[in-house]
Structures are given as structure tokens and as C-alpha cells.
Amino acid sequence: MASLVPLPRGTQPAPRLQTMEMNNHQPFYVIYDGPALEEHRMDVRDLAPALIAIADLLSAANNEINGKAASLRVYVNASFKAGSFGIDLVATQHLLSQIKDIFSGHGASAVCNGYTLMTMVGFVGGGGLIGLLRRLKGRRPMQIQQHGKVATVHVSETETIEIDSRVVKLYRSDIVRSSLEKVFSPLEREGITDFGVLMHERVVLEVHDDELGALSAVTTDTAAEIVSDCTSHKMLQIESMTFKDGNTWRVHDGVTTFHASINDRAFLKKIDAGERFGKGDVLLVDLRQVQSIDRGRLNNESTIVKVLEHRQPLQPGSPDEARAAADDEHEDSGIALSVA
Structure with a gap:
């Protein structure tokens, strides 16, 4: 074992590359609703792929936006609430940053937390990827121009949409788009008509079964x-x-x-x-x-x-x-x- 030798007065120790891991947790609650779920029971063959898709969606969104600076996993809480059929979920993000970056503020500002990722996806706020797909309604953009943190989506010669540039990354990701489609796949079943997301007992997203066409994983090279x-x-x-x-x-x-x-x-x-x-x-x-x-x-x-x-x-x-x-x-x- 090496002995600790005091440094001469006035000398600074050589900097060591250190890392620290921080976690943030974003609880949310998803609901599938419709006449088929009145007894609060749901076929596991419909539910399991949808839950996996939620995890894949948020994980892929995290990879697109944060890269290797953070990892994200989705967990199911033990509590089940009364309602049509709802599940408590928690998106847990693990942030791995150099200590010097954290204290200088770079790490905190560069990494999008769980709530921001859910906003980019469109689970919160009425915008994000889901909001963009709703506006496009299956149409292929004529052009997408990016100007720093803002992107302009040209839907037609007279219609444009301004969005966060990070949403464009999600729009162009096949994994994100296919995972999003699978989240809503239970709505293809007869009697399951609605999907919802709640935070702090407040509805932050509602999706109806008649919106599946607009939210499908259509590639950017095809149009309806x-x-x-x-x-x-x-x-x-x-x-x-x-x-x-x-x-x-x-x-x-x-x-x-x-x-x-x-x-x-x-x-x-x-x-x-x-x-x-x-x-x-x-x-x-x-x-x-x-x-x-x-x-x-x-x-x-x-x-x-x-x-x-x-x-x-x-x-x-x-x-x-x-x-x-x-x-x-x-x-x-x-x-x-x-x-x-």
C-alpha cells in the first residue's frame, strides 16, 4: 500500500479525472381506456409490448439527444390505481459527468433530464414529436431547415412549423418512431379507444384511436x-x-x-x-x-x-x-x- 507523502508547501496536486453518477427520477402514469377495459383488466399480450415500447421510446429519445452523457430506464411502480387500466411508471435517468463539468455548469446544461425528454417526445406539453406528427397529419415535409436550437418544418409552400431542433432528431429516428407507434398499438384492438399520460394527477396527454394514422411510424421518405x-x-x-x-x-x-x-x-x-x-x-x-x-x-x-x-x-x-x-x-x- 502506497504511503501518503505530504506535498511541499505551495504545490498543487495534479488534477485527477473523476466522474460521479447522479440520478433523476420522473414519475408518470399511463392509462389505456375504452369499453373493453371497464373491468380494469387488460390482455398481457397487448400490455407487455406497449410497456416495452414506452421504455424503448424514452431510451431511444435519450440516446438521440443526450448520447453517452446519460442512460435512461423505465420502471413499473408497485401501486396500481383504480381507473380503466393504468400503470405507475418512473423514468430514471443516470447522469455520468466529469465533476469539473458539473461544477462549471456544463454538465447540468448539456444533459436533458427525464421531464425534458418526455416534453421532446410529446408526452407533456402538447408539442414535441407527437405534436409535430399531429400537425403533419401524415404529410411529408417539403423541407426542414435547422437554425441552431430551432428548426423550421415546411409542410407546404404556405404552411411552416417552428420546433425545437431536438424534436427533428426524434422525427428522423426509426427506432423512436417505431417505438412510439407500438406505445399506441393497444388502441388498434376493438374496445380500447384512448391512451393518456398523467403527472401529479393531471392529464398531460390524450390520444384517441382515430389518431393512429398520423402517429404511425411512416418513414420520412413516404407520404400518405x-x-x-x-x-x-x-x-x-x-x-x-x-x-x-x-x-x-x-x-x-x-x-x-x-x-x-x-x-x-x-x-x-x-x-x-x-x-x-x-x-x-x-x-x-x-x-x-x-x-x-x-x-x-x-x-x-x-x-x-x-x-x-x-x-x-x-x-x-x-x-x-x-x-x-x-x-x-x-x-x-x-x-x-x-x-x-
Whole structure:
């Protein structure tokens, strides 16, 4: 064993390369919902691949953004909560950095923590990769320009999206995209209609089964075939409202119920200003309906382009008239579409 010899006064020891490992934990809660899960039971053949996909997704996202500076694993907590079918998960990130970098601040700023990674994926915040895919709706970008930390995605000659450059890395990663698709694969089963993420008992993401086409692992070299794209006047009855994730509302047109995103900024400003809306209220709108084929799958999407009028719930007798009017409109415009 080497003896410890005191250094002469005024001499500094030679610097030693030291590393230290730090962990951060990000708990979250995922839910699969639908009529098939009313008894809070789920086929393990559906659940197991989805849980593995969540782990693969976050691990691949971590590798794309952090490289070798951090590793990430997802663990299942022992507690199961009442609900349709939910699982407590924890994303644990192991940060391996040189001590000198940590104290200088470089290590802390360079590594994205678990919460930020989930934001980049789109599990939190309504944006990220999931938000980008929802905006693209199966379309291939014409061009992606990166300017430092910001990227501009050119969807068409007139439509652009500005996103964090790290989201582009995830968008271009086959592993990330295929893992994300597998996370939502249980929604392909009959009776499983919704997926959700909760943090601190608050819903931070909702995905519906009619969004699977937009969220599929389509390669960046392929694009969906547009079958029809039309805009028409519609009378819609509100069934439920959501003021996040693209303001996707559940509506009924007299024939069928579907989800529609709202792109009318003036209407959204009225909501922010306190105008009251409720279940059963009626909206007269310009509704854009897009039907496309993506890898053999038929996708339907609806977007409320303009809200022309807001009415109170229909009085007795009126629903039949509204239903008849909707039938006439459907003869011209086709099937009601769902939002991605």
C-alpha cells in the first residue's frame, strides 16, 4: 500500500479525472381506456409490448439527444390505481459527468433530464414529436431547415412549423418512431379507444384511436395518399371539450360522433376571454375533412376552420331537423372525419 507523502508547501496536486453518477427520477402514469377495459383488466399480450415500447421510446429519445452523457430506464411502480387500466411508471435517468463539468455548469446544461425528454417526445406539453406528427397529419415535409436550437418544418409552400431542433432528431429516428407507434398499438384492438399520460394527477396527454394514422411510424421518405380534401358548412353538437393538445373537441353531426381540432384563432380567443360553452351547445362551422390512405390504412381527419355561429342546445324537435340537414350534407361531403 502506497504511503501518503505530504506535498511541499505551495504545490498543487495534479488534477485527477473523476466522474460521479447522479440520478433523476420522473414519475408518470399511463392509462389505456375504452369499453373493453371497464373491468380494469387488460390482455398481457397487448400490455407487455406497449410497456416495452414506452421504455424503448424514452431510451431511444435519450440516446438521440443526450448520447453517452446519460442512460435512461423505465420502471413499473408497485401501486396500481383504480381507473380503466393504468400503470405507475418512473423514468430514471443516470447522469455520468466529469465533476469539473458539473461544477462549471456544463454538465447540468448539456444533459436533458427525464421531464425534458418526455416534453421532446410529446408526452407533456402538447408539442414535441407527437405534436409535430399531429400537425403533419401524415404529410411529408417539403423541407426542414435547422437554425441552431430551432428548426423550421415546411409542410407546404404556405404552411411552416417552428420546433425545437431536438424534436427533428426524434422525427428522423426509426427506432423512436417505431417505438412510439407500438406505445399506441393497444388502441388498434376493438374496445380500447384512448391512451393518456398523467403527472401529479393531471392529464398531460390524450390520444384517441382515430389518431393512429398520423402517429404511425411512416418513414420520412413516404407520404400518405390524399383521397379527398374538402371544406363544407356543418352544424355540430358539442359532446366534450378539451383545451389542450390542439384543442380537440368531441362533436356530433347528427349521424356520427368524432373528434375535430379547432384552428379558428378568433373563436379560441373568445374562449380565453370567458365565453361559456357546454355540452349540447351547437356550432355552425366550416369543417375541413381529409381522408387519406397510409400504408394500407384508411385515415379520417376533421378540422374546424371557422366557427360561424354559436347556439344554445337544441330544443325538443330540433334534433330531427339537424339530423336531416346533416344527412343531406353527408351526401355531398362523405364520412365525418377525425382529428390527428
